[in-house]
Amino acid sequence: MADNKVKTEKTDQVSLIKKKTFKADSRQIERRVKLSGFLRSVFGVSIAMTLLVLVFLLVDIVRDSVGWLDWDFLTGNLSIFPEKAGIFGAIMGTVYMMLIVIPVTFILGVSTAIYLEEYAKPGKLKDFININLSNLASVPSVIFGLLGLALFSRLMGLGGSILAGGLTMSLLVLPIVVVAAQEALKAVPGFLREASYGLGADKWTTVSRVVLPVALPGMLTGFILGVSRAIGETAPLVVLGIPTLIMKIPQSVMDDFTTMPIQIYYWTLDTVLTPEYANLAAATIVVLLVVLFLMNSVAIFIRNKFEKKF
Known part of the structure; x- marks a missing residue:
């Protein structure tokens, strides 16, 4: 009986540790997902701004060259x-x-x-x-x-x-x-x-x-x-x-x-x-x-x- 009680207590402790670990991992995963989404937005805005500047420069250059490039x-x-x-x-x-x-x-x-x-x-x-x-x-x-x-x-x-x-x-x-x-x-x-x-x-x-x-x-x-x-x-x-x-x-x-x-x-x-x-x-x-x-x-x-x- 004593051995069964000890085994039961150990099993409960292991289950409790696994639950805590799972909860900790879930919070960590959630933070990483949010961080990933934030960085994706930052990188997307950076690319959009870069392309916008590039398009602006190309349009300005092509406009200035009209009538001269022949x-x-x-x-x-x-x-x-x-x-x-x-x-x-x-x-x-x-x-x-x-x-x-x-x-x-x-x-x-x-x-x-x-x-x-x-x-x-x-x-x-x-x-x-x-x-x-x-x-x-x-x-x-x-x-x-x-x-x-x-x-x-x-x-x-x-x-x-x-x-x-x-x-x-x-x-x-x-x-x-x-x-x-x-x-x-x-x-x-x-x-x-x-x-x-x-x-x-x-x-x-x-x-x-x-x-x-x-x-x-x-x-x-x-x-x-x-x-x-x-x-x-x-x-x-x-x-x-x-x-x-x-x-x-x-x-x-x-x-x-x-x-x-x-x-x-x-x-x-x-x-x-x-x-x-x-x-x-x-x-x-x-x-x-x-x-x-x-x-x-x-x-x-x-x-x-x-x-x-x-």
């Missing part, structure tokens, strides 16, 4: 007279610069990521490189402009040429591409490598035929972000001394050049003296946005085409 503006040369000014030279300068940035950044970025993730042995040196890559990705762009001025413009004697600008912009976006490519390589399932090695493939065959095709979509994502930043940056080119008014169209990578962001920057500054420059800047912004949209669309299409899910 075929003569796209094919004309730069001029001190607003009604005669065109941006064909700036467009070609931007295109030529990106023809340097894209291959240099992609080849160096992907090669560095492959070495660090597939070949480099774990240790202090690898950790040191990874830490510095992460830090370089957040360095202000004007610092890279100073580096390009000292290294490419003065030490190598490239001056304000397209080659100097393209190499400087490559340094700017290279850490972003390397970090993104590293993360894409880390995301490749390990069983794919093991299956390749099990079939007798060597290291490079596994990396080039198995790992890279799977990691390519993720690499392109970081590459898109890097190229988009490079095409819209102004500070490094200003430090290099890239001029704003060039009458001739660049013909080679050693020619002087200007870009659309540079032209937008200086036209915006000159609106104090000549109000019509605001319309020219708005029209150039529309062209730059269209170029960015087309480049990103092509890259996203390539990424989605080669994307594989495992």
Whole structure:
């Protein structure tokens, strides 16, 4: 009888503890649900405000560009007279610069990521490189402009040429591409490598035929972000001394050049003296946005085409 009484008391105590625990868990769950709803509302309002500001800016820019964005503006040369000014030279300068940035950044970025993730042995040196890559990705762009001025413009004697600008912009976006490519390589399932090695493939065959095709979509994502930043940056080119008014169209990578962001920057500054420059800047912004949209669309299409899910 005594044993049964003790067992009954223990059972009652356990039931009481479970009820208290359940009540405590219920209150905690209720608080978390309320907090989740509150944060969802805050984030929704933030997104709505961001989209509202973006729409307002786009409408204002498109409205200011009406009447100025035409075929003569796209094919004309730069001029001190607003009604005669065109941006064909700036467009070609931007295109030529990106023809340097894209291959240099992609080849160096992907090669560095492959070495660090597939070949480099774990240790202090690898950790040191990874830490510095992460830090370089957040360095202000004007610092890279100073580096390009000292290294490419003065030490190598490239001056304000397209080659100097393209190499400087490559340094700017290279850490972003390397970090993104590293993360894409880390995301490749390990069983794919093991299956390749099990079939007798060597290291490079596994990396080039198995790992890279799977990691390519993720690499392109970081590459898109890097190229988009490079095409819209102004500070490094200003430090290099890239001029704003060039009458001739660049013909080679050693020619002087200007870009659309540079032209937008200086036209915006000159609106104090000549109000019509605001319309020219708005029209150039529309062209730059269209170029960015087309480049990103092509890259996203390539990424989605080669994307594989495992």
